[in-house]
Amino acid sequence: MEPGPAQRADGAAAPVVELVGVSRRFGAKTALDDVSLAVDRGGISGLIGPNGAGKTTLLRLLTGLLDPSSGSVRILGHEPTRASRALRQRIGLVPSGDRSFYLRISGIENLVFFARMHGLRRRAALAEARRALEEVGLTDAGRRPVGEYSHGMQKRLSVARALLTRPDVMLVDEATHDLDPGGARRVRELVADIAGSGAAVVWATQRLDELRGFADHVVLLSTGTVRFSGSVPDLVAQSVARRYVVRLRNGGLDGEELGAVAERLLAGRGTLTMLGGGSSADYLLSLSPDAVLGEALAALTQGRMDVLTCHEERSEVEEAFLALTGEEEGSER
Amino acid sequence: MSAATPVVARRMSAAAGELGKLPAFLRRDFLTAWSYRAAFFTDAAALFLQALSFYFVGLMVNPEVLPSYGGERATYLEFVAVGIALSVFMHLGLGRVATAIRNEQVIGTLESLLMTPTATATIQIGSVVYDAVYIPIRTAMFFAVIGIAFGLHFEPSGFVPALLVLLAFIPFVWGLGIMSAAATLTFKRGTGGISFGVAILTLGSGAYFPLDLLPEWAQTAAEANPLAIAIDAMRNALLGGTGWSGIGQTLLLLVPLSALSLWAGFMTFRTALRRERRRGSLGLY
Numbered sequence: 001m002e003p004g005p006a007q008r009a010d011g012a013a014a015p016v017v018e019l020v021g022v023s024r025r026f027g028a029k030t031a032l033d034d035v036s037l038a039v040d041r042g043g044i045s046g047l048i049g050p051n052g053a054g055k056t057t058l059l060r061l062l063t064g065l066l067d068p069s070s071g072s073v074r075i076l077g078h079e080p081t082r083a084s085r086a087l088r089q090r091i092g093l094v095p096s097g098d099r100s101f102y103l104r105i106s107g108i109e110n111l112v113f114f115a116r117m118h119g120l121r122r123r124a125a126l127a128e129a130r131r132a133l134e135e136v137g138l139t140d141a142g143r144r145p146v147g148e149y150s151h152g153m154q155k156r157l158s159v160a161r162a163l164l165t166r167p168d169v170m171l172v173d174e175a176t177h178d179l180d181p182g183g184a185r186r187v188r189e190l191v192a193d194i195a196g197s198g199a200a201v202v203w204a205t206q207r208l209d210e211l212r213g214f215a216d217h218v219v220l221l222s223t224g225t226v227r228f229s230g231s232v233p234d235l236v237a238q239s240v241a242r243r244y245v246v247r248l249r250n251g252g253l254d255g256e257e258l259g260a261v262a263e264r265l266l267a268g269r270g271t272l273t274m275l276g277g278g279s280s281a282d283y284l285l286s287l288s289p290d291a292v293l294g295e296a297l298a299a300l301t302q303g304r305m306d307v308l309t310c311h312e313e314r315s316e317v318e319e320a321f322l323a324l325t326g327e328e329e330g331s332e333r
Numbered sequence: 334m335s336a337a338t339p340v341v342a343r344r345m346s347a348a349a350g351e352l353g354k355l356p357a358f359l360r361r362d363f364l365t366a367w368s369y370r371a372a373f374f375t376d377a378a379a380l381f382l383q384a385l386s387f388y389f390v391g392l393m394v395n396p397e398v399l400p401s402y403g404g405e406r407a408t409y410l411e412f413v414a415v416g417i418a419l420s421v422f423m424h425l426g427l428g429r430v431a432t433a434i435r436n437e438q439v440i441g442t443l444e445s446l447l448m449t450p451t452a453t454a455t456i457q458i459g460s461v462v463y464d465a466v467y468i469p470i471r472t473a474m475f476f477a478v479i480g481i482a483f484g485l486h487f488e489p490s491g492f493v494p495a496l497l498v499l500l501a502f503i504p505f506v507w508g509l510g511i512m513s514a515a516a517t518l519t520f521k522r523g524t525g526g527i528s529f530g531v532a533i534l535t536l537g538s539g540a541y542f543p544l545d546l547l548p549e550w551a552q553t554a555a556e557a558n559p560l561a562i563a564i565d566a567m568r569n570a571l572l573g574g575t576g577w578s579g580i581g582q583t584l585l586l587l588v589p590l591s592a593l594s595l596w597a598g599f600m601t602f603r604t605a606l607r608r609e610r611r612r613g614s615l616g617l618y
């Protein structure tokens with residue numbers, strides 16, 4: 001019998017990917033603590049968090065490469081660690097890092113090998129490998145040893161491998177890390193297509209902005225615990241930006257002189273730090289704890305200072321991330 | 334019977350599917366080995382130089398201390414050639430089996446492989462299938478090269494029985510290799526232990542000198558050494574021309590030892606893999 005999602009008592013299909021109260025400890029260290037997650041057919045669930053948050057551990061639990069210390073992990077209604085070969089056939093994994101290929105042999109030979117491990121005969125494996133290479137834009141590099149691939153190319157090859165068998169569950173760990181924007185967009189489109197055809201996707205990332213317009217649901221992990229679970233707009237709503245990049249104009253003034261005038265106009269609502277060179281008109285506006293952005297800008301304009309542009313120093317998703325994880329830029333964990 | 338038949342058919346079909354994956358491993362490892370072409374040729378040259386060294390050592394050895402096979406006293410080079418072939422076979426085989434899985438772990442492909450719907454046994458077998466083909470060919474080439482170069486005399490009637498001994502010996506080496514692989518998976522390092530084990534077995538095998546030269550207790554211990562048993566049987570077949578009659582007793586001893594070794598290998602590896610999954614250290618090395 002083909003493994004598939006179980007039915008709930010109310011008759012609705014159970015999520016394709018489901019974690020309930022999962023904890024995982026490594027000795028005294030708790031990598032995941034009481035984490036729950038559900039991804040339905042066709043859904044993309046973003047998993048974000050800083051380094052060491054537990055994202056990779058969670059994905060390894062889903063792949064069955066790791067047992068949970070407690071809680072329940074189910075994929076298509078089955079426990080991954082006891083997964084039958086038929087179940088593994090339906091899971092595609094894009095691991096983090098690029099150490100997952102045979103570097104001395106070509107990209108196409110690697111894909112053919114993994115396709116054969118999925119039970120395809122050589123001719124079919126070759127056809128699927130060519131298709132997957134084309135999908136990720138690596139056709140021309142297919143005959144080159146993987147050892148000669150750039151990091152980004154190996155990532156794309158990794159995605160191609162996961163696409164070989166058109167999986168029902170796609171587990172993606174930092175797929176766009178180190179990819180150029182075009183390559184990253186291409187990978188997201190491929191995964192979105194897979195989700196569009198009904199696959200459940202768990203997408204772990206640190207690139208917060210890529211979740212906007214891509215993930216249906218976001219789980220934010222920090223030190224192994226869920227700090228947020230909801231939609232991307234709900235995550236954005238958590239943000240309270242306090243720093244803005246502003247471009248000012250006031251007659252012939254520029255540089256520190258312009259900044260000093262503007263800061264007097266702010267009257268304690270915030271401070272200005274000049275960005276760029278000595279004649280720059282760009283400043284970082286840091287609002288004081290009780291100040292409101294509108295009032296600060298109004299104070300500037302009432303003092304005949306033109307505010308040419310104003311935008312958040314970081315995206316609202318980043319702000320939310322930092323607010324929820326308690327991290328600050330440049331801090332080391 | 335009606336209920337059992339579909340189950341049996343399904344298992345047969347699954348086993349056939351798994352067997353069908355082995356050529357993919359063979360191709361992968363051949364392509365990898367071929368990418369290091371120079372190693373092929375240096376290996377062949379090293380084999381020849383090793384034989385040449387023993388040819389000169391043989392000039393110093395008193396033939397009276399060497400045993401007779403089929404009523405004729407062998408030359409030292411004939412005597413040692415069989416010993417070298419088998420001990421090198423064991424060393425290479427054991428080392429490769431033990432490190433095949435380790436290599437997958439180090440280059441990071443083990444987890445990707447375990448994520449495919451491939452049985453653990455297939456991964457184990459597949460990881461060494463190239464060596465299972467290459468090492469016997471290499472051994473045969475060794476015999477052919479030194480036979481031609483140094484004019485050694487091997488009994489043609491002993492070729493097939495010798496091959497049979499070799500085939501019965503392979504699972505023994507394989508089982509030990511898988512046990513070493515399990516130890517490596519668990520302790521992350523284990524090649525030192527493998528080398529030590531091979532050195533002990535080789536010392537007590539009579540590969541390079543007659544076992545009569547060992548102390549009596551060591552000679553008794555050597556009677557249970559599968560490498561010594563295999564070497565002696567192959568010498569009887571290739572140098573003494575004993576044919577099939579000379580290997581019956583050997584096969585009776587080797588086959589159960591090989592089966593036991595293989596079973597213990599699979600069990601320890603499965604246990605090691607389960608432990609690594611539980612601990613979450615499968616990708617660590």
